[in-house]
Amino acid sequence: RKTVELNGASTWDVLPVLSERESQSVVLIPAFAAPILDKKEACRLVREVSAAYPLGDHPHLKRVRPCVSAESAHPLEMILCLASPRLEQDGSQSLAALFPDGQVDPRGLGEPFLTLVPAFPPLTRPQYEEASSHWPVSFHENKRISRALSGCLFTPSEKAAMQSHMELAVQAAREGARLNMEPVGAVVVDQASGRVLAAAHDCRKGFNPLLHAAMVCIDLVACSQGGGAYGYKDYPSCTFFQPDGDSGHSSSSGDGLPYICTGYDMYLTREPCVMCAMALVHSRIGRVFYGVPSAHGALGTNYHIHRCKDLNHRFEVFRGVLEDQCRSLAHISVPGESRKDSP
Amino acid sequence: MEAEKGRAVTAGEREAWMDLAVNMAKEALESGEVPVGCLMVYNNEIIGKGKNEVNETKNATRHAEMVAIDQVMDWCRQNEKEPKEVFANTVLYVTVEPCIMCAAALRMMSILWRIIHFLTDTGEPFQCIAGYRSEEAVEMLKTFYRQENPNAPKSKVRRKECSK
Ligand SMILES: [Zn+2]
Ligand SMILES: [Zn+2]
Numbered sequence: 320r321k322t323v324e325l326n327g328a329s330t331w332d333v334l335p336v337l338s339e340r341e342s343q344s345v346v347l348i349p350a351f352a353a354p355i356l357d358k359k360e361a362c363r364l365v366r367e368v369s370a371a372y373p374l375g376d377h378p379h380l381k382r383v384r385p386c387v388s389a390e391s392a393h394p395l396e397m398i399l400c401l402a403s404p405r406l407e408q409d410g411s412q413s414l415a416a417l418f419p420d421g422q423v424d425p426r427g428l429g430e431p432f433l434t435l436v437p438a439f440p441p442l443t444r445p446q447y448e449e450a451s452s453h454w455p456v457s458f459h460e461n462k463r464i465s466r467a468l469s470g471c472l473f474t475p476s477e478k479a480a481m482q483s484h485m486e487l488a489v490q491a492a493r494e495g496a497r498l499n500m501e502p503v504g505a506v507v508v509d510q511a512s513g514r515v516l517a518a519a520h521d522c523r524k525g526f527n528p529l530l531h532a533a534m535v536c537i538d539l540v541a542c543s544q545g546g547g548a549y550g551y552k553d554y555p556s557c558t559f560f561q562p563d564g565d566s567g568h569s570s571s572s573g574d575g576l577p578y579i580c581t582g583y584d585m586y587l588t589r590e591p592c593v594m595c596a597m598a599l600v601h602s603r604i605g606r607v608f609y610g611v612p613s614a615h616g617a618l619g620t621n622y623h624i625h626r627c628k629d630l631n632h633r634f635e636v637f638r639g640v641l642e643d644q645c646r647s648l649a650h651i652s653v654p655g656e657s658r659k660d661s662p
Numbered sequence: 663m664e665a666e667k668g669r670a671v672t673a674g675e676r677e678a679w680m681d682l683a684v685n686m687a688k689e690a691l692e693s694g695e696v697p698v699g700c701l702m703v704y705n706n707e708i709i710g711k712g713k714n715e716v717n718e719t720k721n722a723t724r725h726a727e728m729v730a731i732d733q734v735m736d737w738c739r740q741n742e743k744e745p746k747e748v749f750a751n752t753v754l755y756v757t758v759e760p761c762i763m764c765a766a767a768l769r770m771m772s773i774l775w776r777i778i779h780f781l782t783d784t785g786e787p788f789q790c791i792a793g794y795r796s797e798e799a800v801e802m803l804k805t806f807y808r809q810e811n812p813n814a815p816k817s818k819v820r821r822k823e824c825s826k
Binding site for chain 1: 722723728731735745761763
């Protein structure tokens with residue numbers, strides 16, 4: 320894993336926030352396997368056993384593996400079938416019990432034993448490595464995820480840009496804290512041009528308790544497009560910039576005009592809550608970068624809303640940008656108030 | 663139940679509020695917005711009325727429920743009431759099941775809700791009347807999605823048509 324060191328001031332990693340299935344550890348299920356005592360019988364055994372017990376629902380499982388220990392008397396082992404609870408209960412492990420109709424000629428096959436095999440195909444390299452330590456599996460590597468997990472998806476100059484965007488979010492959070500707001504900041508950037516379109520701090524302690532930093536920033540982007548629901552006169556650090564200075568942004572929806580947050584990145588000093596995460600789905604955000612996880616976070620900590628198959632928009636999420644500075648925001652003391660970790 | 667305490671709500675009153683919410687949804691449909699209407703009722707008084715304002719504000723989070731919550735905040739300011747107390751005793755009447763964002767917002771505000779048809783496993787302070795005038799609301803949503811969203815990028819609209 321590579322670490323960035325910029326301005327000699329801070330070190331941080333940018334890591335992908337994957338779906339629940341991509342981030343979980345390997346789930347194992349019981350299966351009956353048996354040693355292949357005679358290598359010459361292997362082909363026939365695989366054919367006959369596969370016909371009797373296809374692994375159609377678990378195509379990632381390799382039927383045969385070379386023996387684990389080099390001193391083993393037999394060269395190969397094979398999966399006979401997945402162990403249903405009934406088979407397990409019966410303890411019926413004899414070849415006769417497993418192949419009662421004589422579909423498989425047991426010549427060359429040793430005594431069956433119970434083992435554990437990975438239940439799902441591995442989605443990431445770490446999952447592949449863990450799964451393979453139990454039983455060989457096939458793996459269709461997603462190169463982008465692998466590069467992201469190893470911390471080399473982004474170039475140093477991209478990371479420098481991320482850092483400067485998150486610095487703006489941290490700065491906004493500090494300005495907010497000065498107004499007794501929750502110290503959370505957000506910045507929206509146009510992915511194509513790298514231009515900052517809006518910067519905001521959390522306003523939930525102001526005129527509306529739902530104005531979390533992400534909600535404010537989404538509304539500021541709307542303001543920049545000639546819309547918006549709120550005015551931010553009392554919060555000078557909540558600002559927006561016109562998308563592209565020239566041609567007066569008419570409200571007609573001609574081609575080339577921005578459509579809500581399509582193609583934009585949001586930087587958040589901490590992981591957003593369910594409401595904010597879903598607001599980002601509604602807004603068609605391009606990518607989200609957050610500094611630190613939150614106990615009530617709805618991306619990496621709970622729900623993984625950005626990868627939810629039932630929702631009509633999905634986006635990439637990364638965490639860890641300027642992590643230390645983002646974390647230190649939680650310790651800004653607001654006069655006369657004790658802070659708890661709310662989203 | 664904490665809300666509406668002191669006086670029982672009659673079926674007639676409930677029906678009248680649902681009528682109002684449905685009419686608001688119709689208004690939204692006529693102005694090209696997603697047809698959702700909702701009412702916030704506190705002490706048998708309507709203190710918030712929301713319809714979807716996504717296209718008008720170019721803010722995809724301006725759902726009827728969010729708009730109505732803002733109105734209740736304004737009402738609290740004008741009437742010098744404590745929002746916390748008001749929200750805890752407010753019932754939301756809404757024509758369709760709130761989305762995850764609005765459900766989370768309603769939960770944060772501790773608002774009770776009554777919805778035409780709503781299935782939930784979130785439990786706790788929410789209340790709903792399943793199936794209440796659901797056909798009408800669903801029909802309006804269908805009408806909306808048959809129309810084109812005037813603010814959607816052209817390519818997306820085209821893609822939608824192709825996939826039909
Ligand atoms: Zn939030
Ligand atoms: Zn909603």
